[in-house]
Amino acid sequence: MAIEKMSIAKALNESLRKAMETDPKVLIMGEDVGKLGGVFRITDGLQKDFGEERVIDTPLAESGIVGTAIGLALRGYRPVVEIQFDGFVFPAYDQIVTQLAKMHARALGKIKLPVVIRIPYAGGIGAVEHHSESPEALFAHVPGLKVVSPSNASDAYWMLQQAILSDDPVIFFEPKRRYWDKGEVDVDAIPGELHKARVTRSGTDLTLAAYGPMVKVCMEAAAAAAEEGKSVEVVDLRSMSPVDFDGLQASVERTRRLVVVHEAPVFLGVGAEIAARITERCFYHLEAPVLRVGGFHAPYPPARLEDEYLPGLDRVLDAVDRSLAY
Amino acid sequence: MTVESTAARKPRRSSGTKRAAGAASARKTAAATAQPHDAEPQLVQLLTPEGERVDAGDHPDVAEFAHFVADITTEDLRGLYRDMVLTRRFDGEATALQRQGELGLWASLLGQEAAQIGSGRALRDDDYVFPTYREHGVAWCRGVDPTNLLGMFRGVNHGGWDPTTNNFHLYTIVIGSQTLHATGYAMGVAKDGADSAVIAYFGDGASSQGDVMEAFNFAAVYNSPVVFFCQNNQWAISEPTERQMRVPLYQRAQGFGFPGIRVDGNDVLACLAVTRWALDRARRGEGPTLVEAFTYRMGAHTTSDDPTKYRRDEETAAWEAKDPILRLKAHLLASGGADEAFFAELEAESETLGKRVREVVRSMPDPDTMAIFENVYADGHALVDEERAQFAAYLASFEGGE
Numbered sequence: 001m002a003i004e005k006m007s008i009a010k011a012l013n014e015s016l017r018k019a020m021e022t023d024p025k026v027l028i029m030g031e032d033v034g035k036l037g038g039v040f041r042i043t044d045g046l047q048k049d050f051g052e053e054r055v056i057d058t059p060l061a062e063s064g065i066v067g068t069a070i071g072l073a074l075r076g077y078r079p080v081v082e083i084q085f086d087g088f089v090f091p092a093y094d095q096i097v098t099q100l101a102k103m104h105a106r107a108l109g110k111i112k113l114p115v116v117i118r119i120p121y122a123g124g125i126g127a128v129e130h131h132s133e134s135p136e137a138l139f140a141h142v143p144g145l146k147v148v149s150p151s152n153a154s155d156a157y158w159m160l161q162q163a164i165l166s167d168d169p170v171i172f173f174e175p176k177r178r179y180w181d182k183g184e185v186d187v188d189a190i191p192g193e194l195h196k197a198r199v200t201r202s203g204t205d206l207t208l209a210a211y212g213p214m215v216k217v218c219m220e221a222a223a224a225a226a227e228e229g230k231s232v233e234v235v236d237l238r239s240m241s242p243v244d245f246d247g248l249q250a251s252v253e254r255t256r257r258l259v260v261v262h263e264a265p266v267f268l269g270v271g272a273e274i275a276a277r278i279t280e281r282c283f284y285h286l287e288a289p290v291l292r293v294g295g296f297h298a299p300y301p302p303a304r305l306e307d308e309y310l311p312g313l314d315r316v317l318d319a320v321d322r323s324l325a326y
Numbered sequence: 327m328t329v330e331s332t333a334a335r336k337p338r339r340s341s342g343t344k345r346a347a348g349a350a351s352a353r354k355t356a357a358a359t360a361q362p363h364d365a366e367p368q369l370v371q372l373l374t375p376e377g378e379r380v381d382a383g384d385h386p387d388v389a390e391f392a393h394f395v396a397d398i399t400t401e402d403l404r405g406l407y408r409d410m411v412l413t414r415r416f417d418g419e420a421t422a423l424q425r426q427g428e429l430g431l432w433a434s435l436l437g438q439e440a441a442q443i444g445s446g447r448a449l450r451d452d453d454y455v456f457p458t459y460r461e462h463g464v465a466w467c468r469g470v471d472p473t474n475l476l477g478m479f480r481g482v483n484h485g486g487w488d489p490t491t492n493n494f495h496l497y498t499i500v501i502g503s504q505t506l507h508a509t510g511y512a513m514g515v516a517k518d519g520a521d522s523a524v525i526a527y528f529g530d531g532a533s534s535q536g537d538v539m540e541a542f543n544f545a546a547v548y549n550s551p552v553v554f555f556c557q558n559n560q561w562a563i564s565e566p567t568e569r570q571m572r573v574p575l576y577q578r579a580q581g582f583g584f585p586g587i588r589v590d591g592n593d594v595l596a597c598l599a600v601t602r603w604a605l606d607r608a609r610r611g612e613g614p615t616l617v618e619a620f621t622y623r624m625g626a627h628t629t630s631d632d633p634t635k636y637r638r639d640e641e642t643a644a645w646e647a648k649d650p651i652l653r654l655k656a657h658l659l660a661s662g663g664a665d666e667a668f669f670a671e672l673e674a675e676s677e678t679l680g681k682r683v684r685e686v687v688r689s690m691p692d693p694d695t696m697a698i699f700e701n702v703y704a705d706g707h708a709l710v711d712e713e714r715a716q717f718a719a720y721l722a723s724f725e726g727g728e
Contacts, residue, residue, distance in 0.1 A: 053517055058544070059540070059543055059544060059547055061540045061543065061544075063506065063536065063537055063540055064506055064509075064537070064540030064541065064543065064544050066506075067503065067505075067506025067507060067509070067510060067537060067540065067541070068506055068507075068509050068510030068513060068541075068544050069510060070506070070507050070510055071506065071507040071508060071509060071510020071511035071512070071513065071514065072510045072511070072513060072514045073510075074489075074495070074507065074510070074511050074514075075510070075511045075513075075514030075515065075518070076514065077514055077517075091536075094500070094503070094537075095503065095537070098500045098503065099498075099500070099503050099507070102484075103496075104701055104702075104703070104704055105484070105700075105701045105702055106484040106485050106496055107485060107488070107489060107496055107701075108483065108485075108486075108488075108700075108701055109700070109701035109704070110488040110489065110490065111489055111490065112704045113704075143702050143710075144702060144703065146703070146707070166704075166705055167704035167705050168703045168704050168705050168707075195708065241707075241709070242707050242708040242709045243708075243709070244708070245708070245712075246708075
């Protein structure tokens with residue numbers, strides 16, 4: 001067992017390094033991923049060690065990056081693409097939706113598309129426009145894609161390994177405001193299942209379900225609720241496509257109440273789908289309707305307003321109270 | 327006969343002086359922009375519409391390209407002719423099958439046989455092709471059974487062949503997307519140290535797409551072994567080339583730093599020669615080339631289209647006089663390269679092909695309902711599994727259901 005304490009950023013970097021050492025077909029592509037190591041330094045030092053042929057600085061064109069990654073995958077490579085920021089993925093959206101997601105099915109299974117698209121996402125870093133968005137539902141809605149997001153360093157390490165090993169395209173959302181949060185990582189541990197949720201705190205009165213950056217907020221909310229005598233369970237979903245409905249259902253059947261939390265707008269978000277499915281699966285167990293906490297149906301606000309916009313401890317607790325009041 | 331593109335010739339004379347070639351190209355582009363639009367540039371032609379070989383002795387530029395087909399024998403010419411005739415027959419059969427309700431749609435290649443057979447026959451087995459949805463002639467050259475092309479137009483699949491068997495990717499319907507796939511594949515070929523080449527097909531309309539521009543740029547930046555083969559068939563459904571570009575299409579390559587060349591797309595020999603030249607460049611590590619095959623969509627965009635709404639009969643008639651098949655037939659007849667027996671035999675072979683296509687299409691089974699859920703993911707997906715089971719149970723709930 002080699003347990004090390006490291007940040008999520010470092011865990012991702014180590015994970016990429018291990019994947020490149022393990023499989024010579026793994027490539028990294030993106031803007032500024034080479035000498036600079038990416039604007040968040042996730043690929044720091046990799047070009048120096050693996051060369052320009054494997055860590056590829058690309059022209060500044062997202063559709064081109066993903067489109068050529070598809071071609072490289074068809075040639076037998078396993079490209080790991082970095083999109084610099086969430087709001088910049090949309091020029092590549094066409095290639096992702098019309099080509100990457102469908103090609104395996106169109107070819108009747110004859111070809112595989114092992115492409116990982118890493119996207120630093122969500123807000124909380126005081127950034128300018130287009131640097132704080134949470135577009136995960138736009139990808140989770142697309143058949144053929146898998147969508148995941150780690151919440152901590154350990155998960156970041158092994159989930160990225162598993163995403164790279166996957167023969168399906170994976171959209172890998174990285175919670176950028178948590179990049180520097182440290183946690184223990186067992187680099188020799190056997191990876192878990194990429195799409196399996198995890199109970200990160202046990203409770204009996206209500207389940208909070210979240211992924212990526214909101215897991216930490218939910219953990220804090222659960223701790224605060226405990227001080228008020230409320231026992232709140234927290235489930236880290238990890239995966240938005242597929243969602244581990246079985247795991248979540250097991251939790252909700254115990255607690256009989258569910259609040260789903262994400263930064264993305266609530267309307268037609270991942271929480272909406274979870275609310276519908278869990279209501280269907282747990283109708284006779286539920287003591288309250290499934291509530292959602294998330295972004296508003298408004299553009300992500302200027303940085304000076306983001307503390308109010310983002311779901312924080314109090315907004316989560318407000319939903320907890322409303323659910324318990326039923 | 328001259329080759330208008332300086333970029334097309336410059337790198338061959340002075341390899342490794344790409345920058346200088348680019349500078350020369352920039353001047354040329356400026357000059358071309360100032361031209362009135364009807365002053366179309368010259369194109370590479372080895373066989374006139376009347377079926378006469380262009381005399382390389384009189385045209386030094388032609389000699390450069392004629393060199394690339396110097397090995398073509400009379401038998402080879404008959405082979406190219408056969409390819410074009412059978413492709414046209416297959417294509418006509420598919421159009422008829424659509425009219426009979428057997429296909430939902432068909433995108434005819436009528437008129438573009440030379441561009442497709444010429445370029446398709448220039449390829450090696452280890453080369454890789456990224457087609458649009460109209461490359462039936464290229465598919466023929468790659469050995470893809472023509473009846474496999476009909477599945478998607480009948481609505482039984484989205485592409486009925488294994489792309490890796492013939493190195494012929496699935497048809498791509500979203501315009502221009504495949505040029506990026508071709509470029510990425512070519513980047514991989516270069517990484518592997520292979521001397522294979524990649525060819526991306528697209529049309530004049532696609533040249534307006536951002537993806538095509540990005541593909542040009544990526545290929546140039548990484549010096550990738552890819553040939554961009556544009557069939558300029560003059561029409562993007564109802565929009566003429568004037569609505570797509572203000573400079574001759576092949577000149578776009580110059581701005582990206584690689585050669586572009588216009589070839590007579592109805593001259594199978596010239597298409598073969600120019601594509602071989604471009605593929606050779608790719609194999610030698612000299613990077614991408616843009617080939618503009620100047621041709622004509624003699625039919626409709628698809629069977630759903632009505633060209634009488636937007637183009638003149640005179641234009642169509644003028645292009646019919648440049649028919650790619652007629653000119654090679656005239657050449658074969660005049661040169662004694664083929665006799666009546668050859669043409670009669672080929673006619674019989676065409677009949678047989680047409681009959682087989684009809685029979686295969688009419689007996690093509692509908693897929694199993696549960697195929698909806700197949701191959702959505704390579705590694706499986708819990709939601710797909712759940713929905714498959716629910717739908718199966720739903721179907722079984724009907725009387726007579728299983």
